[in-house]
Amino acid sequence: MTELTWIMAFCAVGLVPMGWLLPNRWQLPAVSALTAGFMLVFSPLSALSLLVTASLSYGLFRINTMTPSWRVILSISQSVIVWILFKSEWLVHQGWQTSVGVPLGLSYYTFRQIHYAIERYKQTLPVHTFVDYLTYLFFLPTLLIGPINRFPDFYRDSRRRRWDSALFSAGLERVLYGYAKIVIIGNLLLTDKLAQFIHHLQAHHPSVATYLSVIRFATNAYVQFAGFSDVAIGLSLLIGIRVPENFQSPFLASNLNEFWKRYHMSLSSWCRDYVFTPLLSLTRQPVLATLGAMLVLGLWHEWSSRYLVWGALQGLGILIWHRFKQPSSEIILPxxxxxxxxxxxxxxxxxxxxxxxxxxxxxxxxxxGQTLTQLFLL
Structure with a gap:
């Protein structure tokens, strides 16, 4: 079992009963406390990082002597600084991250905190307490693998949740479905069987082997990620919390714009709401807004030149599609x-x-470069 699998197993065995057996008012706070305790044992740095950034992102808005603009700027800045420090490629090369590690779920809770700061600045959040905010952030099912759920939705469900056998059954089915996807398709077929086939093919048909290796990498990344997202969504349902879907058959999308509405949907919608829309409002330049959103989407994974280029390529693909697409009213095909x-x-x-x-x-x-050379026989 992978490390993430063990964490999810702990989630099911420890958190789910805690979420229903205690008196109602203590159920979700107990889930959060157990999550924090687990993080303290498993990765003290993760617990400390999340608690400090959460306290600052909430506490800055309680300072009445500070203007609202400075509150949101400082709140976002402290979250982003911690995120960059731990996700920077340069610090990986310096060996600093190797010695201290990277906090669990850092990219996920950083974007949740930024969302919280912006929406609190806009005064769109429901009335809540610091405990409510911690309950939202210290929710283990979505802490490590997403989705990047929004605070108002989580808060609403936390107030409405009641025992529902149908919802519990749906959650259990989703967990089993996710693990089947991971184990059978991801681990057995793509990671094991297809990898062996590619290895045997390499000696006689290197270009074909390289092509299959490229396809296998992208497909396996999707299957594994989508599978663990299913598990996270299912575990959340077992505790009575609904979280948004993260994937919707993205490999059936007919263009890259549609693809990113189906692939890692919680991240792409976050980039749309908090990067694309503000940039478009400020600059009136759709090209700049699109590239900015996709660059942030790439850097969310890692602050490195590789992910910067990868994000730029996603943005370029969307822009090319926009440039050459034709309105459906202009072309009528059989x-x-x-x-x-x-x-x-x-x-x-x-x-x-x-x-x-x-x-x-x-x-x-x-x-x-070597992969591209093998792939295209240059």
Missing amino acids: AWRSNIVHWLGVLLTFHYFCLTCIVIQKTSWQAV
Whole structure:
């Protein structure tokens, strides 16, 4: 079992009973306390980092002598600084992160805190306490693997939750479905069987082997991530909390714009609301807003040149699609031709995404160049 699997197992065995057996007012705070205790034992740095940044992001808004603008700026800044310090490629090379580690769920709770700060500045949040905020952040099912859920939705469910056998059953089914996806498709077929096939193919058909390796990497990343998202969503349902979906058959998207509305949906919607929309309002430049949103989406994974380029390639793909797309009212095709165009778009989108993932699959730009050379027989 992987480390993440053990954590999710602890979630099911420890948190779910705690979420229902105690008196109602103590159920979710107990879940958060148990999450914090688990983090203290498993990774004290993670617990300390989350508690400090959460306290600052909440406490800064309690300072009446400070203007609202400075509150939100400082709140966002302290979260982002911690995020960059631990996710920076440069610090990896310096060996600093190796000695202290990276806090669990850092990217997820950083974006939750930024969302919270912006919405509190806009005064759109319901009346709540610091305990409510900690309950939202210290929620283990979504802390490590997402989705990046929003505070108002979590708060609403925390107030409305009641025992529901149908919801509990749906959560259990979702957990089992997610683990089946991870174990059977991800681990057995893609990680084991297909990897062995590619290895045997490498000696006689290197270009084909390289192509399959590129496809396998992107597909396996999706399957594993989607599987653990299913588990996280299911565990949340077992505790009575609904969280947003994260994937909706992205590899069936016929263009990259649609793809990013289906792939890691909570992250892409976050980038739309807190990067794309503000940039578009400030600059009136859709190109700049699109590139900015996708660059942030890339850097969310890691502050490195590889993910910066990967994010830029996603933005470039969306811009190219916008440049050449035709309004549906201008072109009327027969149904059979429309289906052909649709599925060609699906194939093109899938391969474009897989090819862009080469820059994050490899650990150096030299390896990226070698892969592209093998792939295209240059």
